[in-house]
Amino acid sequence: MLVVKNATKKFGGLIAVNDVSFELHKGEILGLIGPNGSGKTTMFNLITGFLTLTSGSVTFKGDDISNQRPDRIVHKGISRTFQITSILRDLTVEQNIRAGMFGAIETTLLDDLFRTRAYKQKEAASMQRINEVLELIGMEKQRDKLAKNITSVEQRKLMIGIALAKNPELLMLDEPAAGTTKEEQKELIDLFRHINESGVTVLIIEHHMHVIMNACQRIVAFNFGKKIAEGSPEEIQNHPDVIEAYLGSGDHAS
Protein backbone atom coordinates (compact mmCIF):
# COMPACT_ATOMS: atom_id res chain seq x y z
CA MET A 1 0.00 0.00 0.00
CA LEU A 2 2.78 2.41 1.02
CA VAL A 3 6.28 2.00 -0.39
CA VAL A 4 9.16 4.09 0.95
CA LYS A 5 12.22 3.71 -1.25
CA ASN A 6 15.70 4.94 -0.35
CA ALA A 7 14.27 7.91 1.53
CA THR A 8 16.91 10.39 2.66
CA LYS A 9 16.48 13.70 4.50
CA LYS A 10 19.40 16.00 5.24
CA PHE A 11 19.22 19.08 7.45
CA GLY A 12 22.47 20.82 6.51
CA GLY A 13 25.18 18.39 7.54
CA LEU A 14 22.84 16.18 9.59
CA ILE A 15 21.33 13.13 7.91
CA ALA A 16 18.05 12.67 9.84
CA VAL A 17 16.80 9.86 7.57
CA ASN A 18 19.44 7.88 5.73
CA ASP A 19 18.51 5.70 2.74
CA VAL A 20 15.48 4.08 4.39
CA SER A 21 13.23 1.64 2.53
CA PHE A 22 10.21 -0.20 3.90
CA GLU A 23 6.71 -1.24 2.86
CA LEU A 24 3.39 -1.08 4.62
CA HIS A 25 0.80 -3.64 3.55
CA LYS A 26 -2.91 -2.92 3.35
CA GLY A 27 -4.71 -4.00 6.51
CA GLU A 28 -1.76 -4.18 8.88
CA ILE A 29 -0.65 -2.25 11.96
CA LEU A 30 3.03 -1.40 11.53
CA GLY A 31 5.16 0.14 14.30
CA LEU A 32 8.14 2.47 13.93
CA ILE A 33 10.52 2.37 16.88
CA GLY A 34 13.92 3.81 17.70
CA PRO A 35 15.67 5.89 20.36
CA ASN A 36 15.10 9.66 20.59
CA GLY A 37 16.32 11.51 17.53
CA SER A 38 16.58 8.38 15.35
CA GLY A 39 14.46 9.88 12.55
CA LYS A 40 10.95 8.52 13.13
CA THR A 41 9.06 11.82 13.12
CA THR A 42 11.13 13.03 10.16
CA MET A 43 10.04 9.85 8.33
CA PHE A 44 6.37 10.67 9.16
CA ASN A 45 6.85 14.21 7.88
CA LEU A 46 8.38 12.92 4.62
CA ILE A 47 5.44 10.56 4.03
CA THR A 48 2.80 13.21 4.79
CA GLY A 49 4.40 16.04 2.81
CA PHE A 50 5.39 18.23 5.80
CA LEU A 51 9.02 17.86 4.72
CA THR A 52 10.51 17.34 1.27
CA LEU A 53 12.79 14.40 0.54
CA THR A 54 16.45 15.10 -0.19
CA SER A 55 16.31 11.92 -2.28
CA GLY A 56 14.24 8.77 -2.59
CA SER A 57 10.51 8.29 -3.09
CA VAL A 58 7.19 7.51 -1.41
CA THR A 59 4.39 5.77 -3.30
CA PHE A 60 0.86 5.17 -2.02
CA LYS A 61 -1.41 2.69 -3.79
CA GLY A 62 0.89 2.87 -6.80
CA ASP A 63 0.86 6.69 -6.99
CA ASP A 64 4.10 8.61 -6.51
CA ILE A 65 3.25 11.03 -3.67
CA SER A 66 6.84 12.18 -3.01
CA ASN A 67 6.99 15.85 -2.02
CA GLN A 68 3.30 16.53 -2.64
CA ARG A 69 1.50 19.08 -0.46
CA PRO A 70 0.06 17.75 2.84
CA ASP A 71 -3.55 18.54 1.79
CA ARG A 72 -3.10 16.56 -1.46
CA ILE A 73 -1.78 13.62 0.52
CA VAL A 74 -4.81 13.78 2.85
CA HIS A 75 -7.04 13.63 -0.24
CA LYS A 76 -5.21 10.51 -1.38
CA GLY A 77 -6.25 8.83 1.88
CA ILE A 78 -3.49 9.39 4.45
CA SER A 79 -4.32 11.16 7.72
CA ARG A 80 -2.10 11.66 10.76
CA THR A 81 -1.88 12.85 14.34
CA PHE A 82 0.91 15.01 15.78
CA GLN A 83 2.93 14.75 18.99
CA ILE A 84 1.58 18.11 20.07
CA THR A 85 -2.12 18.02 20.91
CA SER A 86 -4.30 19.35 18.13
CA ILE A 87 -7.62 19.46 19.97
CA LEU A 88 -9.60 22.69 20.31
CA ARG A 89 -10.19 22.81 24.04
CA ASP A 90 -13.19 25.18 24.03
CA LEU A 91 -15.13 23.18 21.45
CA THR A 92 -17.13 20.03 22.14
CA VAL A 93 -15.94 16.57 21.18
CA GLU A 94 -18.36 16.56 18.23
CA GLN A 95 -17.24 20.02 17.07
CA ASN A 96 -13.60 18.90 17.20
CA ILE A 97 -14.38 15.96 14.93
CA ARG A 98 -16.31 18.25 12.59
CA ALA A 99 -13.30 20.58 12.48
CA GLY A 100 -11.15 17.56 11.58
CA MET A 101 -13.33 16.99 8.52
CA PHE A 102 -12.40 20.37 7.12
CA GLY A 103 -11.38 19.89 3.51
CA ALA A 104 -12.67 16.31 3.41
CA ILE A 105 -16.29 17.15 2.55
CA GLU A 106 -16.41 20.31 0.49
CA THR A 107 -19.35 22.69 0.12
CA THR A 108 -19.29 25.91 -1.85
CA LEU A 109 -20.26 29.28 -0.38
CA LEU A 110 -23.47 29.25 -2.45
CA ASP A 111 -24.36 25.79 -1.13
CA ASP A 112 -23.88 27.07 2.42
CA LEU A 113 -25.80 30.32 1.91
CA PHE A 114 -28.82 28.87 0.17
CA ARG A 115 -28.86 25.53 1.96
CA THR A 116 -29.11 23.79 -1.39
CA ARG A 117 -29.83 20.11 -1.84
CA ALA A 118 -26.09 19.58 -2.30
CA TYR A 119 -25.53 21.31 1.05
CA LYS A 120 -28.10 19.11 2.78
CA GLN A 121 -26.63 15.95 1.29
CA LYS A 122 -23.14 16.96 2.35
CA GLU A 123 -24.36 17.88 5.83
CA ALA A 124 -26.01 14.44 6.12
CA ALA A 125 -22.76 12.79 4.98
CA SER A 126 -20.81 14.86 7.56
CA MET A 127 -23.20 13.85 10.34
CA GLN A 128 -22.92 10.21 9.36
CA ARG A 129 -19.12 10.36 9.41
CA ILE A 130 -19.11 12.14 12.78
CA ASN A 131 -21.31 9.37 14.21
CA GLU A 132 -19.08 6.68 12.72
CA VAL A 133 -15.98 8.32 14.21
CA LEU A 134 -17.62 8.71 17.64
CA GLU A 135 -18.50 5.01 17.54
CA LEU A 136 -14.98 4.04 16.41
CA ILE A 137 -13.29 5.94 19.25
CA GLY A 138 -16.01 4.90 21.75
CA MET A 139 -16.98 8.46 22.67
CA GLU A 140 -20.66 8.76 21.67
CA LYS A 141 -21.60 9.63 25.27
CA GLN A 142 -19.06 12.44 25.47
CA ARG A 143 -20.03 14.09 22.17
CA ASP A 144 -21.42 17.26 23.80
CA LYS A 145 -18.69 17.68 26.42
CA LEU A 146 -16.10 20.41 26.00
CA ALA A 147 -12.74 18.95 25.03
CA LYS A 148 -11.08 20.62 28.01
CA ASN A 149 -13.38 18.74 30.38
CA ILE A 150 -12.69 15.19 29.17
CA THR A 151 -9.94 12.96 30.64
CA SER A 152 -6.44 12.95 29.19
CA VAL A 153 -6.87 9.50 27.61
CA GLU A 154 -10.15 10.69 26.08
CA GLN A 155 -8.23 13.67 24.67
CA ARG A 156 -5.78 11.20 23.11
CA LYS A 157 -8.71 9.28 21.59
CA LEU A 158 -10.22 12.52 20.34
CA MET A 159 -6.96 13.41 18.56
CA ILE A 160 -7.24 10.08 16.77
CA GLY A 161 -10.92 10.83 16.03
CA ILE A 162 -9.95 14.16 14.45
CA ALA A 163 -7.55 12.31 12.13
CA LEU A 164 -10.21 9.67 11.39
CA ALA A 165 -12.74 12.36 10.45
CA LYS A 166 -11.01 12.60 7.06
CA ASN A 167 -11.93 8.95 6.42
CA PRO A 168 -8.37 7.79 5.73
CA GLU A 169 -7.28 4.43 4.36
CA LEU A 170 -3.98 4.90 6.19
CA LEU A 171 -3.90 6.41 9.69
CA MET A 172 -0.51 7.55 11.02
CA LEU A 173 -0.17 8.05 14.78
CA ASP A 174 2.81 9.92 16.27
CA GLU A 175 3.28 8.80 19.89
CA PRO A 176 -0.44 8.30 20.57
CA ALA A 177 0.17 6.90 24.06
CA ALA A 178 2.51 9.65 25.30
CA GLY A 179 1.79 10.57 28.91
CA THR A 180 -0.69 7.73 29.53
CA THR A 181 -0.79 5.10 32.29
CA LYS A 182 -0.49 1.34 31.72
CA GLU A 183 -4.27 0.97 32.14
CA GLU A 184 -4.93 3.73 29.59
CA GLN A 185 -2.44 2.14 27.21
CA LYS A 186 -4.52 -1.06 27.25
CA GLU A 187 -7.55 1.00 26.19
CA LEU A 188 -5.54 2.59 23.38
CA ILE A 189 -4.25 -0.79 22.13
CA ASP A 190 -7.89 -1.98 21.94
CA LEU A 191 -8.75 1.21 20.08
CA PHE A 192 -5.96 0.72 17.50
CA ARG A 193 -7.21 -2.84 16.90
CA HIS A 194 -10.83 -1.69 16.60
CA ILE A 195 -9.87 1.00 14.07
CA ASN A 196 -7.76 -1.53 12.16
CA GLU A 197 -10.61 -4.08 12.11
CA SER A 198 -12.87 -1.38 10.62
CA GLY A 199 -10.59 -1.50 7.55
CA VAL A 200 -8.01 1.22 8.26
CA THR A 201 -4.29 0.45 7.86
CA VAL A 202 -2.27 1.91 10.75
CA LEU A 203 1.32 3.16 11.13
CA ILE A 204 2.38 4.00 14.70
CA ILE A 205 5.42 5.70 16.24
CA GLU A 206 5.48 4.86 19.91
CA HIS A 207 7.98 4.90 22.75
CA HIS A 208 6.06 2.55 25.04
CA MET A 209 7.52 -0.74 23.94
CA HIS A 210 4.70 -2.88 25.27
CA VAL A 211 2.15 -0.81 23.30
CA ILE A 212 4.10 -1.43 20.09
CA MET A 213 4.69 -5.09 20.89
CA ASN A 214 1.00 -5.71 21.64
CA ALA A 215 -0.58 -3.56 18.95
CA CYS A 216 1.62 -4.18 15.90
CA GLN A 217 1.91 -7.15 13.59
CA ARG A 218 5.22 -5.90 12.22
CA ILE A 219 7.84 -3.40 13.37
CA VAL A 220 10.55 -1.33 11.66
CA ALA A 221 13.38 -0.19 13.94
CA PHE A 222 15.49 2.94 13.36
CA ASN A 223 18.77 4.15 14.81
CA PHE A 224 20.71 7.26 13.74
CA GLY A 225 18.39 7.74 10.75
CA LYS A 226 18.91 4.24 9.39
CA LYS A 227 16.62 1.22 9.38
CA ILE A 228 18.39 -1.37 11.53
CA ALA A 229 15.76 -4.11 11.68
CA GLU A 230 12.34 -5.16 10.45
CA GLY A 231 10.16 -8.07 11.57
CA SER A 232 7.57 -9.45 13.97
CA PRO A 233 7.45 -8.12 17.55
CA GLU A 234 9.31 -11.23 18.69
CA GLU A 235 12.03 -10.89 16.07
CA ILE A 236 12.49 -7.21 16.93
CA GLN A 237 12.62 -7.82 20.68
CA ASN A 238 15.41 -10.33 20.19
CA HIS A 239 17.30 -8.48 17.47
CA PRO A 240 20.87 -7.74 18.65
CA ASP A 241 21.06 -4.38 16.84
CA VAL A 242 17.78 -3.22 18.42
CA ILE A 243 18.88 -4.27 21.89
CA GLU A 244 22.22 -2.52 21.32
CA ALA A 245 20.50 0.67 20.04
CA TYR A 246 18.33 0.96 23.16
CA LEU A 247 21.06 0.00 25.63
CA GLY A 248 23.54 2.33 23.92
CA SER A 249 21.13 5.28 23.86
CA GLY A 250 20.15 5.13 27.51
CA ASP A 251 16.57 5.42 26.20
CA HIS A 252 14.98 2.57 28.11
CA ALA A 253 11.41 3.04 27.00
CA SER A 254 8.98 0.92 29.01
Ligand SMILES: Nc1ncnc2c1ncn2[C@@H]1O[C@H](COP(=O)(O)OP(=O)(O)OP(=O)(O)O)[C@@H](O)[C@H]1O
Ligand atom coordinates in the same frame (compact mmCIF):
# COMPACT_ATOMS: atom_id res chain seq x y z
N1 LIG B 1 13.56 20.75 11.10
C1 LIG B 1 14.72 20.25 11.52
N2 LIG B 1 15.89 20.92 11.37
C2 LIG B 1 17.05 20.41 11.78
N3 LIG B 1 17.19 19.21 12.35
C3 LIG B 1 16.07 18.48 12.54
C4 LIG B 1 14.78 18.95 12.14
N4 LIG B 1 13.86 18.00 12.46
C5 LIG B 1 14.55 16.98 13.03
N5 LIG B 1 15.88 17.27 13.08
C6 LIG B 1 16.93 16.39 13.60
O1 LIG B 1 16.82 15.15 12.91
C7 LIG B 1 17.08 14.06 13.80
C8 LIG B 1 15.90 13.12 13.79
O2 LIG B 1 14.83 13.73 14.50
P1 LIG B 1 13.38 13.11 14.62
O3 LIG B 1 12.52 14.10 15.32
O4 LIG B 1 12.92 12.61 13.30
O5 LIG B 1 13.65 11.86 15.56
P2 LIG B 1 12.62 10.92 16.33
O6 LIG B 1 13.11 9.54 16.16
O7 LIG B 1 11.24 11.22 15.89
O8 LIG B 1 12.81 11.41 17.83
P3 LIG B 1 11.75 11.49 19.04
O9 LIG B 1 11.51 10.09 19.43
O10 LIG B 1 12.52 12.25 20.07
O11 LIG B 1 10.54 12.21 18.54
C9 LIG B 1 17.41 14.67 15.15
O12 LIG B 1 18.80 14.78 15.27
C10 LIG B 1 16.76 16.04 15.08
O13 LIG B 1 17.41 16.96 15.91
